[in-house]
Amino acid sequence: MSQHIARKRFGQNFLQDGGVIANIVNAIDPRDGDCLIEIGPGLAALTEPLLERISHMHAVELDRDLVTRLQNQFSNTQLTIHSQDALKFDFLSVDPEKKPRKVVGNLPYNISSPLLFHLADFTPNIDVQVFMLQKEVIERMVAAPSEKAYGRLSVMLQYRYEMEHLFDVPPHAFIPAPKVTSAVVRMYPRPVSQLQATDEAHLSKLVAQAFSQRRKMLRNTLSGVVSLVQLEACDIKPTARAEELSVADFVRLSNFLVNNNE
Numbered sequence: 001m002s003q004h005i006a007r008k009r010f011g012q013n014f015l016q017d018g019g020v021i022a023n024i025v026n027a028i029d030p031r032d033g034d035c036l037i038e039i040g041p042g043l044a045a046l047t048e049p050l051l052e053r054i055s056h057m058h059a060v061e062l063d064r065d066l067v068t069r070l071q072n073q074f075s076n077t078q079l080t081i082h083s084q085d086a087l088k089f090d091f092l093s094v095d096p097e098k099k100p101r102k103v104v105g106n107l108p109y110n111i112s113s114p115l116l117f118h119l120a121d122f123t124p125n126i127d128v129q130v131f132m133l134q135k136e137v138i139e140r141m142v143a144a145p146s147e148k149a150y151g152r153l154s155v156m157l158q159y160r161y162e163m164e165h166l167f168d169v170p171p172h173a174f175i176p177a178p179k180v181t182s183a184v185v186r187m188y189p190r191p192v193s194q195l196q197a198t199d200e201a202h203l204s205k206l207v208a209q210a211f212s213q214r215r216k217m218l219r220n221t222l223s224g225v226v227s228l229v230q231l232e233a234c235d236i237k238p239t240a241r242a243e244e245l246s247v248a249d250f251v252r253l254s255n256f257l258v259n260n261n262e
């Protein structure tokens with residue numbers, strides 16, 4: 001096959017480190033009967049070893065040239081290729097009868113946050129996700145309140161998932177090498193009963209507004225949305241900053257406002 005030149009606009013950094021590849025395959029642990037979906041198979045660095053462990057899987061790839069290569073490399077019975085944008089892909093549309101539903105990928109870094117939010121719409125029906133991302137993004141995903149990296153991404157993803165930062169991956173594990181260090185995260189949906197927002201769209205708006213000026217006090221960032229009395233009724237100090245609130249605090253505040261205000 002002709003050589004493929006990596007395309008920057010598709011976030012293409014191809015994995016070439018066998019040890020890292022094996023660790024990602026082990027982290028998702030594919031088994032026959034699973035519904036396994038890979039995002040961005042690229043030149044099949046993960047797809048090939050995944051298919052040594054499972055007889056059939058799905059892959060979603062945006063780059064048409066890569067889709068053609070994959071179609072030549074694998075039979076339809078092994079790999080169902082969806083020549084689509086993962087940001088628009090319906091992750092529940094394939095093999096609805098199969099369980100567990102697992103999603104894996106060395107994600108295109110240029111779309112990682114919107115892709116994580118798109119996937120969050122399918123929880124709790126995706127049972128586990130394992131992704132390579134920029135290390136800095138994973139640090140934001142798993143950060144605790146008052147840590148520098150704690151923000152909207154931390155709150156909204158921790159609301160939905162339990163997450164483990166599994167290991168770091170240096171730039172030389174890829175061709176071409178990215179400028180940043182990468183890492184691998186595993187994400188499990190939280191049981192619905194643990195922390196339930198009455199209105200998730202309201203929670204999402206409230207968190208975005210609270211973090212819009214993260215160094216300012218909530219009584220300023222949320223003025224017009226919540227009164228001092230309401231903050232106190234939720235055991236939240238009006239002088240606190242968004243970065244000091246836990247996920248449970250945000251859910252409690254959002255539920256209080258939805259149930260008492262609107």
Ligand code: SAM
Binds near residue numbers: 109
């Ligand atoms: N899995 C391969 C590997 O580990 O070597 C390639 C990983 S590369 C970082 C990201 C892959 O995602 C590329 O194959 C790229 O073409 C694909 N991609 C980029 N944007 C995409 C999108 N919106 N939907 C689906 N695939 C996309």
